Amino acid sequence: MDEKILEIKDLTVSFGENRVIEDVSFSIKRGEVTALVGESGSGKTMTALSILDLLPDTACRRKGEILFDGKNIFDLGPEELRDMRGNAIAMVFQEPFTALNPVIRIGRQIAEAVSAHGICPRSEVRERIKESLSTVRLPEETVYQYPHELSGGMRQRVMLSMALSCDPAILILDEPTTALDVSIQKHILDLIRHIQKDRQLTVLFITHDFSVVRTIADKVCVMRRGRVVEQGAKEDVLGEPACEYTRQLIACIPVLGDKRERLPVVDG
Amino acid sequence: MKTRLFFGITIIIVMALMAVFAPFIASNDPEAMDLSAESRLQPPSAEHLLGTDNLGRDVFSRMVYGARVSLSVGFIAVGISLGIGVFLGAVSGYYGGRVDAVIMRFVEVMYCFPTLFLIMIVIAFLGPDIVNVMVVIGITSWTGLCRLVRAEFLTLRERDFVHAARVQGVSDMRVIFRHILPNAMGPVYVSVTLSVGAAILVESALSFLGLGVQIPTPSWGNILSAGKNYIDYAWWLTLFPGLAILIAVLSFNLVGESLRDMLDPRLSGRG
Amino acid sequence: MGKYILKRLLLIIPMLIGISFILFVVMHIAPGDPTSVKYGLNPDISESARSNFNKIYGLDRPVLVQYATWLRRFFFLDFGDSFMDGRPVISKIMSRLPATLLLQASSFLVIFCVALPIGIISAVRRGGLFDRTMTVAVFIGYALPAFWLALLLIFFLGFKLQLFPVSGMVPWYAVYIGGFARAGDLLWHLVLPVFATAFGGVAALSRYSRSSMIEAMGQNYVLTARAKGLSERRVILVHALRNALLPIITIMGLTLPGLISGSFIFETIFAWPGMGRLGYEAIMNYDYPVVMGVAVISTFLTLLGIFLSDIAYAAADPRIRYETRRT
Numbered sequence: 001m002d003e004k005i006l007e008i009k010d011l012t013v014s015f016g017e018n019r020v021i022e023d024v025s026f027s028i029k030r031g032e033v034t035a036l037v038g039e040s041g042s043g044k045t046m047t048a049l050s051i052l053d054l055l056p057d058t059a060c061r062r063k064g065e066i067l068f069d070g071k072n073i074f075d076l077g078p079e080e081l082r083d084m085r086g087n088a089i090a091m092v093f094q095e096p097f098t099a100l101n102p103v104i105r106i107g108r109q110i111a112e113a114v115s116a117h118g119i120c121p122r123s124e125v126r127e128r129i130k131e132s133l134s135t136v137r138l139p140e141e142t143v144y145q146y147p148h149e150l151s152g153g154m155r156q157r158v159m160l161s162m163a164l165s166c167d168p169a170i171l172i173l174d175e176p177t178t179a180l181d182v183s184i185q186k187h188i189l190d191l192i193r194h195i196q197k198d199r200q201l202t203v204l205f206i207t208h209d210f211s212v213v214r215t216i217a218d219k220v221c222v223m224r225r226g227r228v229v230e231q232g233a234k235e236d237v238l239g240e241p242a243c244e245y246t247r248q249l250i251a252c253i254p255v256l257g258d259k260r261e262r263l264p265v266v267d268g
Numbered sequence: 269m270k271t272r273l274f275f276g277i278t279i280i281i282v283m284a285l286m287a288v289f290a291p292f293i294a295s296n297d298p299e300a301m302d303l304s305a306e307s308r309l310q311p312p313s314a315e316h317l318l319g320t321d322n323l324g325r326d327v328f329s330r331m332v333y334g335a336r337v338s339l340s341v342g343f344i345a346v347g348i349s350l351g352i353g354v355f356l357g358a359v360s361g362y363y364g365g366r367v368d369a370v371i372m373r374f375v376e377v378m379y380c381f382p383t384l385f386l387i388m389i390v391i392a393f394l395g396p397d398i399v400n401v402m403v404v405i406g407i408t409s410w411t412g413l414c415r416l417v418r419a420e421f422l423t424l425r426e427r428d429f430v431h432a433a434r435v436q437g438v439s440d441m442r443v444i445f446r447h448i449l450p451n452a453m454g455p456v457y458v459s460v461t462l463s464v465g466a467a468i469l470v471e472s473a474l475s476f477l478g479l480g481v482q483i484p485t486p487s488w489g490n491i492l493s494a495g496k497n498y499i500d501y502a503w504w505l506t507l508f509p510g511l512a513i514l515i516a517v518l519s520f521n522l523v524g525e526s527l528r529d530m531l532d533p534r535l536s537g538r539g
Numbered sequence: 540m541g542k543y544i545l546k547r548l549l550l551i552i553p554m555l556i557g558i559s560f561i562l563f564v565v566m567h568i569a570p571g572d573p574t575s576v577k578y579g580l581n582p583d584i585s586e587s588a589r590s591n592f593n594k595i596y597g598l599d600r601p602v603l604v605q606y607a608t609w610l611r612r613f614f615f616l617d618f619g620d621s622f623m624d625g626r627p628v629i630s631k632i633m634s635r636l637p638a639t640l641l642l643q644a645s646s647f648l649v650i651f652c653v654a655l656p657i658g659i660i661s662a663v664r665r666g667g668l669f670d671r672t673m674t675v676a677v678f679i680g681y682a683l684p685a686f687w688l689a690l691l692l693i694f695f696l697g698f699k700l701q702l703f704p705v706s707g708m709v710p711w712y713a714v715y716i717g718g719f720a721r722a723g724d725l726l727w728h729l730v731l732p733v734f735a736t737a738f739g740g741v742a743a744l745s746r747y748s749r750s751s752m753i754e755a756m757g758q759n760y761v762l763t764a765r766a767k768g769l770s771e772r773r774v775i776l777v778h779a780l781r782n783a784l785l786p787i788i789t790i791m792g793l794t795l796p797g798l799i800s801g802s803f804i805f806e807t808i809f810a811w812p813g814m815g816r817l818g819y820e821a822i823m824n825y826d827y828p829v830v831m832g833v834a835v836i837s838t839f840l841t842l843l844g845i846f847l848s849d850i851a852y853a854a855a856d857p858r859i860r861y862e863t864r865r866t
Contacts, residue, residue: 054765078771086768093766098759103781103857113767146857162767377557379793380841384800385818389830390565392822469684473804476686477819496690496808500698510687517682525678 005030005202006051006089006170011064013046013055020046022226023064028170028219033196033203035213035234037249038223044206045094047223048172051204052085068170087117090163091172095179096155100147107143110162119166132161136191153184157191164195172204177212189215211253214238222246273530276522283516287335294329299484301325309502319504321494327504330486331512337487338516341402341471342464348406350460353413358444358452360414361421368418375411383408387470391479398481401474405467416459420452454531461524465517472513488513547849551842558838559613560606562831567602609831618832623824628832632814636836638708639806639813643798643840645733650740651791657741658748662756662783663775673745680742685801689735689808696731703730706810732809736801740794748787755783785856792848795841802837 006028013021021043028034036044049055051066053073065072068088076084093099101109110129114120120128130140136157147155156176163171173192177185193216196203205216213220213234221231222243230243241247286293295317302308302324310320318327360371387404394400424430425448433447474480475489483490488509495505600608612619618628661670697705704710708728709721716724755761756779764778765771802815810816814833821829 052766054762082768082770084768085766091766093759093763095759099763101760101764101778101782103785103855104778112764112769112773116768116770116773148858159763162763166768373557377554377561380554380796380838380845381558381561382796382799382803382837382841385803385834385837386562386565388803388819388822389562389834392825393566465682469682472684473686477804477807478823492687492690499690499694503694506687506690506694510684510690513684513687514679514682517684518679521678521682 003030004028005069006204007065007067008047008051009065009067011047011050011062011066013043013050013060013062015060020226021050024223024226024228025064026221026228026231028202028204030202031200032218033205033216034219034221035217036204036206036221036223037208037210037213039208039249041225042223043226044208044223045174046226048091048174048204048206051170051172052089052091053081054085083117086113086163086168087119087166088168089170089172090166090168091174092156092159092163092176094175096152096159097179099159100155102147104146105143106145106147106150106158110143110158110165113162114165117166128165132165133158135164135195136161151184152180153188156180156188160188160192160195170202170204172206174206175208178208192216209253210238210250214253222249270526272522273526276519276526279515279519280523283335283339283519286332287339290332290336294326294332296326296329298325298329298333298486309498309505311502312504318508319502321491321505322498322502327491327508330491331488331508333486334488334491334509334512335516337398337475337481337485338468338471338513341398341405342468342516342520344402345405345409345467345471346460346463348403349410349413349463350456352407353410354417354449354456356410357414357417358421358449361418362425362440362444362448364422371414372418375414378408378411384470384473387474388477388479391474396474396479396482398485401471401480405470409463409467409470413456413459413463416455417452420455421448424448424451458524458528458531461520461527465520465524468513468516468520543853544850547846551839551846554842555835555839556610559610559831559835562834563606563609564602566827566831567605613835618835619828621821621829622826623821623829628828631817631829632832632836635812635814635817638811639802639815641708642729642732642736642806642811642813643802645729646736646740646798647791647794649733649737650744650794653737654741654744655748655787657745659752659775659780661745661749662752665753670749673749677742677746680738683738685735685739686804686808688738689731689805692731692734693808704728705731708812732805732811735808736798736805739801740798744787744790744794747790748783751783751786752779755779758782781855785852788848788852788855792845795844799837799841 004027008027009025011021011024012019024043024047026034036047038044046055050062051068051073053076055062062074066074068084073081073084100106107129110132111125114125114128115122129143133140133142138154138157138161142150142154142158147158150158160176176192177188180188189212192203195201196216205212207213217234219232220234220237222229222237222245224245230237230241230246237246238250241250302320304324307320307324309322310316310324312319316326316328318331321327321330356371356375360368387408390404390408391400394404421444430443430447433443438447471480471487472489472492475487476493478490478493480489481487483494491509492506495502495509499506616629618632620627621631657673661673664670693705696702704727709725710728756775758779760782761774761779764774769778799815802813803819804815805811806813806815807819814837818830818833818837820826821833
């Protein structure tokens with residue numbers, strides 16, 4: 001199980017004169033959790049959106065390749081792209097409060113993902129939704145509810161179940177816990193870890209928080225100002241960070257019993 | 269964007285000059301009739317640039333004088349609605365509570381009423397005349413401004429500089445008009461400019477219906493009104509005054525929209 | 540939901556009373572005694588009409604008392620009799636109402652069916668040729684005096700090209716033709732009045748739905764929908780549009796006062812036998828009972844329309860709560 005399922009080569013994305021991503025290269029192996037780490041504005045989310053070819057289209061130019069299963073996704077036609085999204089590569093966004101459509105019931109929002117890809121016969125869609133809700137430990141009745149009736153944590157579970165409903169080959173999680181209360185964060189992280197282990201999921205986990213990286217990642221890729229500054233196995237990067245920036249980020253992890261008054265400031 | 273603003277302002281200035289210097293620009297006396305067959309309903313010619321109407325009056329001269337009516341109604345009516353709207357909106361937003369509830373209920377009631385009919389009724393009562401038209405348009409069109417100013421005040425009154433002024437014992441009226449209002453004026457300018465165009469439209473509609481400026485005094489609306497009976501023959505009586513109204517309103521809207529874009533660049537190119 | 544509907548419905552009554560009160564007071568603070576103003580301007584008015592007027596308004600009594608009298612009669616839909624022909628105001632209005640409702644409903648439908656697609660297409664192809672053309676067209680549409688447009692329509696499509704009838708609703712020959720032909724003829728007579736009436740609304744609403752749609756398309760849930768692999772068509776028509784429609788529904792309700800205002804102009808221009816023309820004629824003839832009746836009924840229609848759009852809004856938005864909403 002050592003094959004590369006996704007490979008990003010020399011990806012550069014620019015809005016006009018402004019380069020938000022520069023020569024980013026890294027790869028994801030099947031069954032592994034790759035953490036993409038960096039501060040806000042470092043280009044993590046843009047990298048993730050590039051993988052789904054969902055960059056905001058205003059004056060945006062991109063170079064390089066993103067190979068999924070050996071095929072460059074920039075060469076795919078609109079219909080192939082559509083079928084790839086959600087089905088082969090699914091994504092969970094940072095903001096559970098705005099990521100769900102407020103006027104459509106949860107059940108339908110999940111059903112759409114399933115039926116858009118013809119995953120299963122129409123008659124089994126219902127069953128499949130129930131199943132995916134139970135995977136994220138939500139009650140069956142959730143299908144009849146609207147997003148505003150759910151808490152932030154529950155909404156993020158819904159997003160997760162939606163992403164999982166098509167059994168994607170890769171799951172992209174874009175800061176899935178950042179917008180949540182600290183107590184809820186742990187529940188969601190545990191859930192993600194559990195599901196990942198259970199299904200041997202391939203995950204690209206975007207975060208700014210090295211304490212999360214420590215618990216969940218196999219591989220780490222650190223980004224700063226649109227560039228990858230360091231990557232490698234978790235143990236190597238956390239144990240002996242080669243780059244000063246990474247060292248500063250790691251130093252920000254609060255350690256239980258730490259006596260320091262203030263957290264160090266990172267020079268972004 | 270700059271060109272739009274420039275364009276709008278230029279047209280407004282030209283119209284204003286036309287209105288002010290009407291006696292020098294007009295080629296004929298706008299009210300002088302000539303009922304002889306060869307001078308009635310004449311198409312545009314060198315002698316009568318825009319033709320003559322059913323009573324043999326020179327349409328060009330009437331249009332030039334008409335600019336006086338349209339512009340003065342536009343500016344004065346909006347001036348009145350500005351006064352009422354800003355005052356009530358400011359008081360409503362600043363004090364909140366009961367005062368606000370009463371004013372807002374009143375605004376809501378006005379909002380649901382077909383305003384034009386109210387204007388028509390009042391003018392029919394008071395007698396159609398240019399001053400009445402200005403006043404009535406003014407006192408029926410302040411609700412939008414009132415809401416706008418109120419909304420601005422609701423956010424501004426919580427700002428530190430307002431608290432600071434109040435702590436220093438500045439009187440309420442002074443806080444409202446000297447401290448808060450200048451900061452709320454941006455959207456007001458935009459709304460006012462657009463309202464001038466709207467007021468010109470209402471005046472022309474009223475004159476068209478015979479409830480506005482009365483003949484023989486010329487206004488773009490009543491030239492149209494007289495022309496409509498001859499529409500299948502004397503097209504110039506319908507075309508030119510309508511175009512004049514269109515261009516006048518358009519130029520005010522151009523200025524208003526450019527101002528809006530300048531105040532809030534985020535919205536430019538948006539609806 | 541039931542409670543919400545009832546609350547909104549009950550709100551119409553104080554609004555109607557408020558508006559009729561304003562109108563009543565406005566009519567009475569105008570200088571001079573209404574009967575003498577009327578007498579001076581219209582010598583045809585008979586002594587009986589004058590006493591009828593005095594009977595209804597009790598002009599010698601204070602305004603508030605007069606209003607109370609009017610209000611009591613109003614609750615029985617008694618607006619008194621017309622000065623012009625002595626017929627009860629309510630029956631005059633009722634005979635004119637169907638024509639007005641037909642014109643207004645058609646215009647409303649046209650506004651919705653034309654403006655919404657324009658707004659959606661402009662938003663989806665933002666900055667494209669269609670969008671830019673429409674932006675300019677809408678801008679001109681805003682400034683266009685609609686009654687002038689009506690005249691131009693009459694001139695070009697009516698007189699020059701003879702495509703459409705320019706006045707009236709049901710012509711003299713209607714009784715001689717069959718049902719379907721008569722309906723077709725009615726539609727034919729509707730074309731120009733509806734075009735003129737709907738024009739301003741189309742300009743306003745297409746612009747509004749464009750910005751509402753652009754706003755919705757920038758939302759995160761639209762990104763989610765795309766990331767799910769939904770077709771672009773579904774992303775736009777289901778996810779973005781359903782949300783963009785919510786504010787549009789409210790705006791639709793608020794176009795009604797404008798539509799009704801327009802009816803006073805357009806019904807007059809097109810000789811449409813509706814309530815707007817009745818109101819205009821009543822004003823020109825100082826027929827106060829009819830004026831008051833038309834004003835109240837048209838206000839009621841406006842309020843009813845806004846009420847219906849409120850209900851539609853509440854039905855369309857699962858988050859609606861009565862307290863959070865203020866028009």
